[in-house]
Each structure stands twice: as structure tokens, then as C-alpha cells.
Amino acid sequence: MGGLRQVGPPWVVPGPSGVSVRDRLKHLTAEDEAVLRLVGDHLGTLASRDLRERCAAGLEHDGEQWAGRKRALTQVSSSRWAGSITKATHDQWALARRGQLAHMQSLEAGVRTITHRLSLPVGEAGGKRAPGGYRSKREWFAKGRRLQVLTDRLQAARADWEAGVVHVVRGGKRLLNTRHHLESAQLTAEQWRTRWRTGRRFLQADGESGKRFGNETIRVSPGGEVSIKLPAPLAHVANAPNGRYVLACRVAFAHRGEQWADRVQASRAVAYRIHEDTARGRWYLTASWTTPAVETVPLSAARTNGLVGVDTNADHLAAWRLDAHGNPVGAPHRFDYDLSGTAAHRDAQIRHALIRLLHWAGRHHLAIAIENLDFTAETTREKHGRRKRFRKLIAGMPVARLRARLVSMAAELGITIVAVDPAYTSRWGAQHWHKALTSKNKKPTRHDAAAVAIGRRALGHPIRRRTAPPPAHRSDEQGHRTVQAGSGIPGREEPRPRVPGPRTRSLRAGREAKAGDQDAQHRSGRPAEHEPWQQDSLPLRL
Known part of the structure; x- marks a missing residue:
């Protein structure tokens, strides 16, 4: 028992804190798609600039700098678009920091394992809890070189972490690296360029409770009409009053549609995101909102x-x-x-x-x-x-x-x-x-x-079951059973169940010794128990 780690207690998992549903924007006109790409490219450029400024500020960023960035973005878009961009920037920067910390922990684990195995003789066998030495001198030498590589990477990652430097690519590093492997990805340069532009667009807006239909920037009416508040430089392409553009399609969320309709009619906050699937040539609208904490079952x-x-x-x-x-x-x-x-x-x-x-x-x-x-x-x-x-x-x-x-x-x-x-x-x-x-x-x-x-x-039951009693006789002379429960578990040494009827030839029914008494235990100076041990039908509980 001393070598086992402590097992944590079970707990009830809380429910999700948010909901996300998606529907396709069908029957879009060519003009609608052109406006969506125009707005997305313009806001994507602003988001890239804002992310660059946030990464340059590093750990010295404060609320005053945040407000300054938002004021600068408001002049070339709108107040709500600026708020969505700055919030998305901070979320992306925080995600990069968490990924950086996880990368450092992975490098530390690799360095620790290699250092331990290099300290052991070549060919030494390992155990269940720790690996042994490397199999050959060749592998030992190769791992020694790899240790230097991992150490250098760990030092660079630690330096970036302390300085607050993160490495972020809008559109994704995987898609960026795909540009150098177009043949293996089965893409042409033009196809990759289309995906790259699509991945860097910005068409998402946070909801706001109390506003009409829960969102002033990307508004969806209960009937499914989608309209977008255009940035100030693109107000000339509006086809509706107040600088808005109404799409020719209608949306109807099949999954959780009733919940979405209730929120929209009550003007509760709903966030929207519009994105294009270049592989299928389709446009989608994603709606998301937070849900109140549900009281879990005890x-x-x-x-x-x-x-x-x-x-x-x-x-x-x-x-x-x-x-x-x-x-x-x-x-x-x-x-x-x-x-x-x-x-x-x-x-x-x-x-x-x-x-x-x-x-x-x-x-x-x-x-x-x-x-x-x-x-x-x-x-x-x-x-x-x-x-x-x-x-x-x-x-x-x-x-x-x-x-x-x-x-x-x-x-x-x-x-x-x-x-x-x-x-x-x-x-x-x-x-x-x-x-x-x-x-x-x-x-x-x-x-x-x-x-x-x-x-x-x-x-709440133990996993390990009791085994049969020791083979010598029905007592504990040879020690406790090999898988007996730990001393802290209640009921571990309770009296054994009483079996009606004669127990032995020398003891009448109803006059047996109590298994819970000290006299019933096989100890020095104590008589051995007269009551036989009988195992219950499987499985047993402790």
C-alpha cells in the first residue's frame, strides 16, 4: 500500500457553460459574397495590426493601452467592431501563452527523462516506475545529442516566457507551413492563397443584452433575416438604412432553434460568426451564447x-x-x-x-x-x-x-x-x-x-476483492489476505457473518464465540476462534 499513489474521490461533472449552433447561409447572391469578403478582409487587416500591437506590448500591457487600441480601431470601423477585435486579440494572445507553457512542460519532461536514462549504465533494465538505461552505445550517443537540442529549445522557450514573447500566426501555423508543401497537400498556389485569405478574415461579433435581437453588429431577426453593420469606410455598399447590409438568405437553426429564438425575442446576448468553407464553396453562420450554471445532482x-x-x-x-x-x-x-x-x-x-x-x-x-x-x-x-x-x-x-x-x-x-x-x-x-x-x-x-x-x-466501493483465507487453517496466522482493504476503510475488521446451526462438534448452536471479540482473534494468549469462515457469493463488498 505504501507504494501506491493516493486516489482522489469521485465527483459530479458540471454541465457546459455555453451553447454553439450553426446553419448554412443558402442562396447567397454574388453581391452578398463580394460584400462579405470585402468586410472580412478589411476587419481581418485591422485584427492583424491589433494583434501585432498586443504582442509587442508583452507583459507590460495594461488597461490604458487596451483603451487606446480600441479608440484607434473605432475610427476605421465602429465601436462594437473594435470591441470584438480587441477581445479576440486578447483571447488569442492568452491561448498562445497557455500553449507556450504546455510546450515548456513537455520539453522539461523530455530533458528529465533523457538525463535520467543517460546516468544509468547501458543496457540496465528499468522498472515499472522508472525507465532503464539505453540499449546500446549508439542510442546513448544519439540521445546525448538530442538532450542538447531539447535543452537549447527549453532555454529559448523560457526566455520568451519571461519576456512575454509569443509566436502567433493569424490563419494558423499549419496552414502557413502548408505553403511549402503544396504537392503533398494536393493544393495549387491559388487554392492555398484562397484558404489563407479566408482564414485571416474577421467576421465575428459579441452579443449584448438589451440591444435589438441581442446583437447590434451582426443581427439575426426571429424570422432568420441576417444583416451586418458595415464599418465606416465601407458604408457606401449598404443596402439598408443606418449603414447596414441585409443578406438575401434566411437562416433557421435546426438544432436548439427554440432556445435561440427565445433569446433573440427577449433581446438577450447572442454572438455570431460568419465564415466560408472554401473546399465546399459554402458560407456558414454560427450562433453562440452562455448558459447559466446548472445545479449539479449530488x-x-x-x-x-x-x-x-x-x-x-x-x-x-x-x-x-x-x-x-x-x-x-x-x-x-x-x-x-x-x-x-x-x-x-x-x-x-x-x-x-x-x-x-x-x-x-x-x-x-x-x-x-x-x-x-x-x-x-x-x-x-x-x-x-x-x-x-x-x-x-x-x-x-x-x-x-x-x-x-x-x-x-x-x-x-x-x-x-x-x-x-x-x-x-x-x-x-x-x-x-x-x-x-x-x-x-x-x-x-x-x-x-x-x-x-x-x-x-x-x-464509493473498493475495487480490490478479498481472496480466499490462508491455506493452513481458517485463521489469520499467515497474515492478512493479500488484497485486504486498507486500514482506513470502514468495515474492514467487522465481525464475520453469523451462520445459523452447529458450528463445530464441540460447540452447540447459539454458543459460538463472537468473531469481533479479542478472544476470537488468533493472538498470543488468546484462544482461536471457533466460528468457521464462510465466503459470500461473488462479488463481495468490504
Whole structure:
């Protein structure tokens, strides 16, 4: 027990704090598309300049500089466009800082691992908690050179972090680097240029409660009419009063359309974003708004009727229903998904698997228990060495996307999500539940056993089961059972259950020794217990 890390308690996951829906802008005229590109390019240029000024200010930026930047942008656009641009700039700068910190932590982990392995003799075997030395002198020499490279990168990253320098590209670094690999990306120079201009456009506006339809800059009426407040230099292209341009299309949000209509009619804040999909030649409008914090269900209420334990894997979700006592009920379920192909295909596969899981849990009115997985430190190149397949397996698991999707979809269906500490769930599930749940007609996998372990931890029950008593005789002469619970768990040393009827030939019924007394324990100077030990039907609880 001393070598195990402390396991955190389970908790109920709060619901999402915002909603985002999207609809296609159909039947746009050529003039509409030309105006959208004109406005987006103009505001994108202003956003690029503002981002450059923000990055130049670094850590010395303050509220006065923010107000000065907004005043300068207001003169060439409008007050609300300037507010949206400056807010987007600050969000992008903060995101770059968080990415910079994560990059530094990854470099520190790599340097720490290589330094440790270089200090060991070549060929020395490693353990479960620490890797061993490198296999050959050639690998040792190559890793020594890599250590110098990572150290230089870490020093440069630390210098940028202390100076407040971030490296940001509007439009994305990936798209920028694609310019040098057009052949492998199967793009022409003109196609890349079109995507680059599209990615750098700015057509998004934050909502404002109390204003007409919740947004003065990009306004959508309850009937679906879309109009845009043009920047001051482009007011000459307006086709409506007050410098506005009305698009010829109508929008109707199929998903959460009633919620959106209620907010618009009540003039509550709704943020909009217009963007173009160059691959399909389509325009889309995305609406988003924040939702009030939903009061989560207490953990005790989520455990009332049991729950569904779910084990996340690279190609499927393994689920098993458990009752309130932690006993598996029925047969395990498997929800497969295929993560090959495009990003849209992978996202659709995840949503399809999650909706099947949620519908199954909803039919039984049960909560769902899932591990709080975080593989940010596990995907480093130096942690697993030559185990490339294992590194790809971990990196390919859509943990963050699956978790966000599950929480959002479960909140919509009114299903509670319970998160548990992932420590030892797979190991203890395979050790204590895989064999116990296997029969001639039931062949559960190790992932199914891990789902049982996750569910038991969410219910507050221990995962590890008691083993048979020592083989010498029915006492504790040879020490406690190998998987006995820790001393801090209540009920660990309670009296054993009373079995009616004669216990031994020398003791009549009703006169047996109490297993909880000191005399019943096999200690020096104490008589051994007369009551035989009888194991309950599997699974046992502590």
C-alpha cells in the first residue's frame, strides 16, 4: 500500500457553460459574397495590426493601452467592431501563452527523462516506475545529442516566457507551413492563397443584452433575416438604412432553434460568426451564447440506483451496468467507433458512439461513470522510448473531444456524469474482476473488467476483492489476505457473518464465540476462534 499513489474521490461533472449552433447561409447572391469578403478582409487587416500591437506590448500591457487600441480601431470601423477585435486579440494572445507553457512542460519532461536514462549504465533494465538505461552505445550517443537540442529549445522557450514573447500566426501555423508543401497537400498556389485569405478574415461579433435581437453588429431577426453593420469606410455598399447590409438568405437553426429564438425575442446576448468553407464553396453562420450554471445532482443521488461504468479505449467504449452495491448487472456493452479518415468522419463516429451510450443509460435512468483521463504528459516522445505503437495508441485516443461531447450531450438529455480518478482501474479490474466474471457463457474482456472497476470507484466501493483465507487453517496466522482493504476503510475488521446451526462438534448452536471479540482473534494468549469462515457469493463488498 505504501507504494501506491493516493486516489482522489469521485465527483459530479458540471454541465457546459455555453451553447454553439450553426446553419448554412443558402442562396447567397454574388453581391452578398463580394460584400462579405470585402468586410472580412478589411476587419481581418485591422485584427492583424491589433494583434501585432498586443504582442509587442508583452507583459507590460495594461488597461490604458487596451483603451487606446480600441479608440484607434473605432475610427476605421465602429465601436462594437473594435470591441470584438480587441477581445479576440486578447483571447488569442492568452491561448498562445497557455500553449507556450504546455510546450515548456513537455520539453522539461523530455530533458528529465533523457538525463535520467543517460546516468544509468547501458543496457540496465528499468522498472515499472522508472525507465532503464539505453540499449546500446549508439542510442546513448544519439540521445546525448538530442538532450542538447531539447535543452537549447527549453532555454529559448523560457526566455520568451519571461519576456512575454509569443509566436502567433493569424490563419494558423499549419496552414502557413502548408505553403511549402503544396504537392503533398494536393493544393495549387491559388487554392492555398484562397484558404489563407479566408482564414485571416474577421467576421465575428459579441452579443449584448438589451440591444435589438441581442446583437447590434451582426443581427439575426426571429424570422432568420441576417444583416451586418458595415464599418465606416465601407458604408457606401449598404443596402439598408443606418449603414447596414441585409443578406438575401434566411437562416433557421435546426438544432436548439427554440432556445435561440427565445433569446433573440427577449433581446438577450447572442454572438455570431460568419465564415466560408472554401473546399465546399459554402458560407456558414454560427450562433453562440452562455448558459447559466446548472445545479449539479449530488453524488449521493447519482449513486441511488447504481450507474454505468465506462472504460475509454482507442476504438470503443466498454460499458457495464452496476447496481447500488457495486455488483455487475446483465451483460457488458461495447460501443465501437472508427477514428480513421477525415476529422469530420472521426467526429461523427464519436458522436454516434456517445449517443448510443447515452440512450442506453437513459433507458435505465442511470448516471455514467467515466475516468478523468489526461494524456498530455503521456504522449511525450521520450516517455515510452521505442514503443511507437503505444505512443500512437495514446495520442490517437480522443480524450478531450470525447469528454467535451459527452458532458454536453448528457446535459441535454438530463444524464449525470461522474468522473473518477483513473489510477489502477485497468490493472485492478483485470486482476480482481476479469476472472471472477468469466464463465462458460460470458467472456468479458479486460476493458469490461476495467468498466466494473470504474463503476465501483464512482459508487464509493473498493475495487480490490478479498481472496480466499490462508491455506493452513481458517485463521489469520499467515497474515492478512493479500488484497485486504486498507486500514482506513470502514468495515474492514467487522465481525464475520453469523451462520445459523452447529458450528463445530464441540460447540452447540447459539454458543459460538463472537468473531469481533479479542478472544476470537488468533493472538498470543488468546484462544482461536471457533466460528468457521464462510465466503459470500461473488462479488463481495468490504
